[in-house]
Amino acid sequence: MELLKQRILKDGKIKEGNILKVDSFLNHQMDIELMQEIGKEFRRLFPDKRINKILTIEASGIGIAAIAAQYFDKAKVVFAKKTQSKNLDGELYTAPVVSFTRGAHFDVQVSTKFLGKDDCVLVIDDFLARGQALKGLMKIVEQSGAELAGCGIVIEKGFQEGGKELRQAGVNLHSLAIIDSIENGEITFRTDD
C-alpha cells in the first residue's frame, strides 16, 4: 500500500537497534484519514462477503479494526483482552502468547458469546513480527469453530519469521507494508505483496 509506505518513510522514526516507531500516526497518535484508507485496502484484499466479525487484540489494534469494520457490511469488532480482567466473566476462549515487546507471557481471551461456528472472521492487527499475537488470535478462532477468512496486518517485519511461517501454513495473510530490512536508518520494503 503505497500511501502507507510513503507515510512510514516520512514519519516513521528509526530508534537505536533499528527499531521502527510509528507512534505519530498508528499506535499512540492515530491519523484517522490514513486509518480509513487502510480499512478500504483491507476490504479490497478480503472481499469475502461472509465476513461478519473482525477480531483484533487490545490496545492499538482496536482503532484500526473499528475504522476498517465500516467497510465490511455490518461486521462487528471483537477485541481480545490481554489480561485477566474483572470485567471478563463467563466462558472464555483462551490462548497463551509470548510478547517480546512486553517481555512477558500473557493470555489472550475472548468471551465465547462473541465468536462461534456461524461466524466468518477477519483477524486484524497493527504489527506482525514473530507472529505470537496473531497465532493466539487464530487459536481462538479455531476454538470457536468460526471460519477464518484471513489475517490483515498493517506493518509486517519481514525480517522476522512470523509472516513466512503463516504463509507456509496456508494462512490467507496480507500485510499492507512488509519491511524486509532496516539498516543504518534505511528502510527497505518488500515489493511483491
Add this chain to the structure above:
Amino acid sequence: MELLKQRILKDGKIKEGNILKVDSFLNHQMDIELMQEIGKEFRRLFPDKRINKILTIEASGIGIAAIAAQYFDKAKVVFAKKTQSKNLDGELYTAPVVSFTRGAHFDVQVSTKFLGKDDCVLVIDDFLARGQALKGLMKIVEQSGAELAGCGIVIEKGFQEGGKELRQAGVNLHSLAIIDSIENGEITFRTDD
C-alpha cells in the same frame, strides 16, 4: 441519547451486585453502527471547531474515539497508555490513576510529542464512575498546556460521584446516558442531560 439508552436496556446485562455489562456492543464486542451514532452525537454536543485532538485511554476508549474522530474535521486520536511500555520513550506526561475495576494503581502516560499548547482537546471515554481515569486524562491535558474543550462519556454511573464532582468544578462534561440507579435488575436513567 435515546438510541443508546434503548440499546442498554435491550442488550445490557445486570450482573450480581447490580453491575451493568455492555460487552456485547461497547467494550468487548463493538457495534460499529452504534459507534457511528455515538460519534455524531459527540460532535453535536461539542461543536467547537478548534478541536483537533481527541484524547482517550486504552483499551475500550480507542474504538469509540477513532470512530468519533471522523466527525471532527481532521482531528487526530491520541490514546493514553496504562502501563510502562517499552514502546514509550522520550518525554512523557504522566498522571496517577486508581482503578477500582482493576483493583490497582497505574500511571496514564502520553508522549509530549502529541499534545501541546496549540492543541484543543476533547477527552472521550466509555465509562465514568468515580472519575479517576478522566481526572488523569485531564491532568495530562493540563500538563501539556493544551486547551480542554470538554469531556464526552458514553455511559455515566450517576450514582457514583465522578460526574457530579467534575460538573461542580466547571468541566464541560456530557454523558450520552446517565444511569441514576440499578436496583433489582432495573435501570433508571437520568432524564435531564
